[in-house]
Amino acid sequence: MTWGHGGPGGPTPFGVRLAAAVGSRSALCVGIDPHAATLAAWGLGRDEAGLTAFGATLVDAAAGRAAVVKPQIAFFEAAGVPGYRALDATIRRARDAGLLVVADVKRGDIGSTGDDYALAWLDRDGPFAADAMTVSPYLGYGSLAGTVAVAREHGAGVFVLAATSNPEARVLQTAVLAEGPRAGRTVAAGIVVDVADDNRTTADQALGDIGLVLGATLDLGDFGITADEIGSAPVLAPGFGAQGARIEDLRPLYGSRAEQVLVNESRGLLVDGPDGVTALVADRADRIAAALGTAA
């Protein structure tokens, strides 16, 4: 689905486009993570040609099967300017294939700086024109207000880190807030409630434009997060495959919000080499449908 016009003069909101993409394909989010070791194993250089070829393999496998691709910008940035040219080619190829692109950039800064990060990644006429980006709320959720506004203006979305899949995050994200409107909640649950509040302005949408990152390796209850409080936020769920989470556990992990989850897998799709990616993507899409009880 391309950027159309949702209302008078406005672009179609990200949440609406995401729901359509998931409905017509699957809730799979194909990670595009060109680790140095994988590039070497595939006989590709960590240069513009190698990264472009890697991106093309993942995009072509995802096309028609996944709703979203998520390029991990770290691996492109590591190759400098040629890496960014490869990223640009990868994003364009994904868009041409009808895939939504979540730029995994994990940005977050004081408001006046954050707004330009948002324009860089989400402006429809900007340099990258992704459909959504990942952001960190640890300068305060309020620091993301400008980012949220830019995203909405451009029919784009953001995914806010709340409970991340890495074990060392737990001590910070389960800490209890001492003051403010979310006092008594964990840091992670406070973010969940903030995002749910932002999505109330688009109550007519099944999926909001502001998403949450809630890792699949976690018990959300340990973070003080309830499924109800997630509201209409789309959930980006990394941790499947290489980090140990299982697609079969989608419902136990996310309960009544399982239908809102984007199942991300990155390294797990690479284990059979470039010729094996398409079959693994198809397998994951089938397993998501089976886990949700929507298999044909």
Ligand SMILES: O=C(O)c1cc(=O)[nH]c(=O)n1[C@@H]1O[C@H](COP(=O)(O)O)[C@@H](O)[C@H]1O
């Ligand atoms: O924002 C993310 O995508 C993210 C958040 C998180 O909590 N954990 C996490 O692993 N990720 C990213 O998701 C991808 C997971 O990769 P695999 O473990 O190889 O499937 C990497 O690109 C991570 O940077």
